[in-house]
Amino acid sequence: MLHVSISLLVSGNNYDQSAEEERDSSRIPTRYNMTMALHWLVGGCQSGDSLVFHYSGHGSQVPDTNGDEIDGYDEALCPVDYQTKGKILDDEINAIIVRPLPPGARLHAIIDTCNSGTVLDLAYMCRISPEGLYGWEDQWIPQGGYKGTSGGIAISLTACDDNQNSGDTTAFNGNASGALTYTFINILQNEPRPTYERLLSSMRYEVREAQNRAPSSLPHSPQVPQLSSSQKFDIHKTPFTL
DSSP states (O other): OOEEEEEEEOOOSSHHHHHHHOSOGGGSOOHHHHHHHHHHHHTTOOTTOEEEEEEESOEEEEEOSSSOOTTSEEEEEOOTTHHHHOOEEHHHHIIIIITTOOTTOEEEEEEESTTOTTTTOOSEEEEEOTTSOEEEEEOOOGGGOOOSOSSSEEEEEESSOTTOOOOEESTTTSSOEEHHHHHHHHHHHHOSSOBHHHHHHHHHHHHHHHHHHOGGGSOSSOOOOEEEESSOOOTTTOBOOO
Protein backbone atom coordinates (compact mmCIF):
# COMPACT_ATOMS: atom_id res chain seq x y z
CA MET A 1 0.00 0.00 0.00
CA LEU A 2 1.34 3.41 -0.96
CA HIS A 3 0.98 5.92 1.84
CA VAL A 4 1.59 9.54 0.92
CA SER A 5 0.82 12.63 2.94
CA ILE A 6 0.93 16.39 2.82
CA SER A 7 1.07 18.72 5.79
CA LEU A 8 0.39 22.43 5.40
CA LEU A 9 1.10 24.90 8.20
CA VAL A 10 -0.05 28.49 7.85
CA SER A 11 1.41 30.57 10.64
CA GLY A 12 1.14 34.12 9.36
CA ASN A 13 -1.55 36.41 8.00
CA ASN A 14 0.39 37.69 5.01
CA TYR A 15 2.87 36.55 2.42
CA ASP A 16 5.82 38.53 3.75
CA GLN A 17 5.81 37.03 7.24
CA SER A 18 5.76 33.49 5.89
CA ALA A 19 8.42 34.29 3.30
CA GLU A 20 10.77 35.41 6.06
CA GLU A 21 10.39 32.01 7.74
CA GLU A 22 10.59 29.80 4.63
CA ARG A 23 13.46 30.11 2.16
CA ASP A 24 12.04 27.69 -0.43
CA SER A 25 9.40 29.67 -2.32
CA SER A 26 7.63 26.47 -3.40
CA ARG A 27 6.93 25.63 0.25
CA ILE A 28 5.39 28.94 1.26
CA PRO A 29 1.66 28.26 1.86
CA THR A 30 0.34 30.58 -0.84
CA ARG A 31 -2.92 29.78 -2.56
CA TYR A 32 -1.10 28.54 -5.65
CA ASN A 33 1.32 26.32 -3.72
CA MET A 34 -1.43 24.87 -1.55
CA THR A 35 -3.69 23.97 -4.46
CA MET A 36 -0.76 22.50 -6.39
CA ALA A 37 0.13 20.39 -3.34
CA LEU A 38 -3.44 19.11 -3.16
CA HIS A 39 -3.31 18.13 -6.84
CA TRP A 40 0.03 16.38 -6.16
CA LEU A 41 -1.48 14.42 -3.29
CA VAL A 42 -4.06 12.67 -5.45
CA GLY A 43 -2.03 12.52 -8.66
CA GLY A 44 -1.80 8.93 -9.89
CA CYS A 45 -3.85 7.65 -6.95
CA GLN A 46 -5.02 4.04 -7.36
CA SER A 47 -6.66 1.22 -5.42
CA GLY A 48 -4.81 0.39 -2.22
CA ASP A 49 -3.35 3.88 -1.76
CA SER A 50 -3.68 5.64 1.60
CA LEU A 51 -3.50 9.44 1.51
CA VAL A 52 -3.21 11.88 4.43
CA PHE A 53 -3.82 15.62 4.35
CA HIS A 54 -2.99 17.65 7.47
CA TYR A 55 -3.68 21.37 7.68
CA SER A 56 -3.01 23.63 10.65
CA GLY A 57 -3.72 27.31 10.16
CA HIS A 58 -6.46 29.84 9.55
CA GLY A 59 -9.96 29.00 8.38
CA SER A 60 -13.20 30.91 7.89
CA GLN A 61 -16.65 30.91 6.33
CA VAL A 62 -18.00 32.79 3.32
CA PRO A 63 -21.56 32.99 1.96
CA ASP A 64 -22.47 29.99 -0.21
CA THR A 65 -23.15 30.93 -3.83
CA ASN A 66 -24.12 27.59 -5.42
CA GLY A 67 -26.71 26.28 -2.97
CA ASP A 68 -24.85 23.21 -1.69
CA GLU A 69 -24.58 24.21 1.99
CA ILE A 70 -27.24 23.46 4.59
CA ASP A 71 -26.26 26.47 6.70
CA GLY A 72 -25.74 28.81 3.75
CA TYR A 73 -21.97 29.12 4.19
CA ASP A 74 -18.93 27.61 2.49
CA GLU A 75 -16.00 26.71 4.72
CA ALA A 76 -12.56 27.88 3.58
CA LEU A 77 -8.83 27.61 4.21
CA CYS A 78 -6.86 30.86 4.33
CA PRO A 79 -3.48 30.82 2.56
CA VAL A 80 -0.99 33.51 3.54
CA ASP A 81 -1.97 35.53 0.46
CA TYR A 82 -5.74 35.04 0.72
CA GLN A 83 -6.39 38.79 0.88
CA THR A 84 -5.12 39.18 -2.69
CA LYS A 85 -5.46 35.67 -4.18
CA GLY A 86 -8.55 34.43 -2.37
CA LYS A 87 -9.42 31.65 0.04
CA ILE A 88 -9.61 27.95 -0.87
CA LEU A 89 -13.28 27.00 -0.58
CA ASP A 90 -14.57 23.60 0.46
CA ASP A 91 -16.06 23.17 -3.03
CA GLU A 92 -12.56 23.38 -4.51
CA ILE A 93 -11.00 21.09 -1.90
CA ASN A 94 -13.69 18.48 -2.57
CA ALA A 95 -13.20 18.72 -6.34
CA ILE A 96 -9.41 18.30 -6.06
CA ILE A 97 -8.87 15.60 -3.42
CA VAL A 98 -12.25 13.94 -2.74
CA ARG A 99 -14.05 13.47 -6.03
CA PRO A 100 -11.11 11.77 -7.86
CA LEU A 101 -10.57 9.04 -5.21
CA PRO A 102 -10.83 5.69 -7.06
CA PRO A 103 -12.27 2.47 -5.61
CA GLY A 104 -10.02 1.00 -2.94
CA ALA A 105 -8.27 4.31 -2.15
CA ARG A 106 -8.56 6.03 1.22
CA LEU A 107 -8.03 9.65 2.25
CA HIS A 108 -7.77 10.95 5.81
CA ALA A 109 -7.81 14.70 6.43
CA ILE A 110 -6.83 16.16 9.79
CA ILE A 111 -7.89 19.81 9.70
CA ASP A 112 -6.89 22.03 12.63
CA THR A 113 -8.63 25.33 11.96
CA CYS A 114 -11.75 27.37 12.74
CA ASN A 115 -15.08 26.65 11.00
CA SER A 116 -13.76 23.30 9.79
CA GLY A 117 -16.56 20.78 10.35
CA THR A 118 -17.50 20.31 6.69
CA VAL A 119 -14.40 21.82 5.08
CA LEU A 120 -14.01 18.80 2.75
CA ASP A 121 -17.69 19.00 1.74
CA LEU A 122 -18.22 15.31 2.54
CA ALA A 123 -21.65 13.76 2.28
CA TYR A 124 -22.14 12.72 5.91
CA MET A 125 -21.47 14.33 9.29
CA CYS A 126 -21.27 12.18 12.42
CA ARG A 127 -23.47 13.44 15.25
CA ILE A 128 -23.18 11.94 18.75
CA SER A 129 -25.78 12.46 21.47
CA PRO A 130 -24.86 13.06 25.15
CA GLU A 131 -25.84 9.42 25.74
CA GLY A 132 -23.24 8.23 23.23
CA LEU A 133 -25.67 7.33 20.44
CA TYR A 134 -24.50 8.37 17.00
CA GLY A 135 -25.99 8.94 13.60
CA TRP A 136 -24.87 10.23 10.21
CA GLU A 137 -26.34 13.60 9.28
CA ASP A 138 -26.90 13.89 5.54
CA GLN A 139 -25.12 16.88 3.97
CA TRP A 140 -26.56 16.29 0.51
CA ILE A 141 -28.60 19.04 -1.09
CA PRO A 142 -30.01 17.81 -4.43
CA GLN A 143 -29.45 21.11 -6.23
CA GLY A 144 -25.95 21.44 -4.79
CA GLY A 145 -24.29 18.69 -6.81
CA TYR A 146 -22.31 15.54 -6.02
CA LYS A 147 -20.28 15.40 -2.77
CA GLY A 148 -18.94 11.86 -3.07
CA THR A 149 -15.83 10.19 -4.45
CA SER A 150 -15.17 8.05 -7.52
CA GLY A 151 -15.44 4.93 -5.38
CA GLY A 152 -12.88 5.48 -2.62
CA ILE A 153 -13.53 6.73 0.90
CA ALA A 154 -12.66 10.12 2.39
CA ILE A 155 -12.74 10.71 6.14
CA SER A 156 -12.15 14.03 7.86
CA LEU A 157 -11.28 14.79 11.49
CA THR A 158 -11.63 18.49 12.21
CA ALA A 159 -10.93 20.84 15.10
CA CYS A 160 -14.51 22.05 15.50
CA ASP A 161 -17.93 22.40 13.95
CA ASP A 162 -18.69 24.82 11.14
CA ASN A 163 -20.02 27.49 13.53
CA GLN A 164 -17.17 27.17 16.05
CA ASN A 165 -13.67 28.56 16.47
CA SER A 166 -10.52 26.62 17.32
CA GLY A 167 -7.27 27.73 18.88
CA ASP A 168 -3.76 27.04 20.04
CA THR A 169 -3.18 26.34 23.73
CA THR A 170 -0.32 25.85 26.18
CA ALA A 171 -2.49 23.68 28.42
CA PHE A 172 -1.10 20.37 27.17
CA ASN A 173 2.67 20.69 27.60
CA GLY A 174 3.48 24.37 28.09
CA ASN A 175 4.09 25.00 24.38
CA ALA A 176 1.54 26.54 22.07
CA SER A 177 -0.05 23.70 20.08
CA GLY A 178 -3.13 23.29 17.93
CA ALA A 179 -5.61 21.50 20.16
CA LEU A 180 -6.74 19.02 17.51
CA THR A 181 -3.24 18.22 16.24
CA TYR A 182 -1.84 17.69 19.74
CA THR A 183 -4.68 15.48 20.97
CA PHE A 184 -4.76 13.45 17.73
CA ILE A 185 -1.04 12.60 17.98
CA ASN A 186 -1.11 12.05 21.74
CA ILE A 187 -4.03 9.62 21.63
CA LEU A 188 -2.59 7.54 18.77
CA GLN A 189 0.78 7.33 20.49
CA ASN A 190 -0.89 5.81 23.53
CA GLU A 191 -3.51 3.76 21.69
CA PRO A 192 -2.37 2.96 18.12
CA ARG A 193 -5.63 1.40 16.83
CA PRO A 194 -8.62 2.98 18.55
CA THR A 195 -12.03 2.84 16.95
CA TYR A 196 -13.20 6.04 15.33
CA GLU A 197 -15.64 6.51 18.20
CA ARG A 198 -12.85 6.08 20.76
CA LEU A 199 -10.55 8.48 18.90
CA LEU A 200 -13.22 11.15 18.48
CA SER A 201 -14.48 10.86 22.08
CA SER A 202 -10.93 10.98 23.46
CA MET A 203 -10.08 14.08 21.43
CA ARG A 204 -13.26 15.79 22.59
CA TYR A 205 -12.49 14.94 26.22
CA GLU A 206 -8.90 16.21 26.04
CA VAL A 207 -9.89 19.45 24.30
CA ARG A 208 -12.65 20.05 26.86
CA GLU A 209 -10.20 19.46 29.73
CA ALA A 210 -7.71 21.86 28.13
CA GLN A 211 -10.41 24.52 27.90
CA ASN A 212 -11.08 24.05 31.62
CA ARG A 213 -7.37 24.28 32.53
CA ALA A 214 -6.46 27.24 30.33
CA PRO A 215 -9.66 28.95 29.18
CA SER A 216 -7.86 32.12 28.10
CA SER A 217 -5.81 30.25 25.46
CA LEU A 218 -8.76 28.60 23.71
CA PRO A 219 -12.04 30.00 22.33
CA HIS A 220 -14.54 30.97 25.00
CA SER A 221 -17.25 29.04 23.15
CA PRO A 222 -16.97 25.23 22.98
CA GLN A 223 -14.48 23.73 20.52
CA VAL A 224 -15.74 20.24 19.69
CA PRO A 225 -13.75 18.02 17.26
CA GLN A 226 -15.86 16.57 14.45
CA LEU A 227 -15.91 13.54 12.15
CA SER A 228 -17.28 13.48 8.62
CA SER A 229 -17.11 10.92 5.83
CA SER A 230 -18.00 10.24 2.21
CA GLN A 231 -19.56 6.95 3.37
CA LYS A 232 -21.47 5.83 6.44
CA PHE A 233 -19.75 3.27 8.69
CA ASP A 234 -19.96 1.89 12.23
CA ILE A 235 -17.73 4.17 14.30
CA HIS A 236 -17.91 1.78 17.30
CA LYS A 237 -16.51 -1.20 15.38
CA THR A 238 -14.25 0.36 12.76
CA PRO A 239 -10.61 0.83 13.86
CA PHE A 240 -8.81 3.99 12.83
CA THR A 241 -6.17 2.97 10.30
CA LEU A 242 -4.05 5.10 8.01
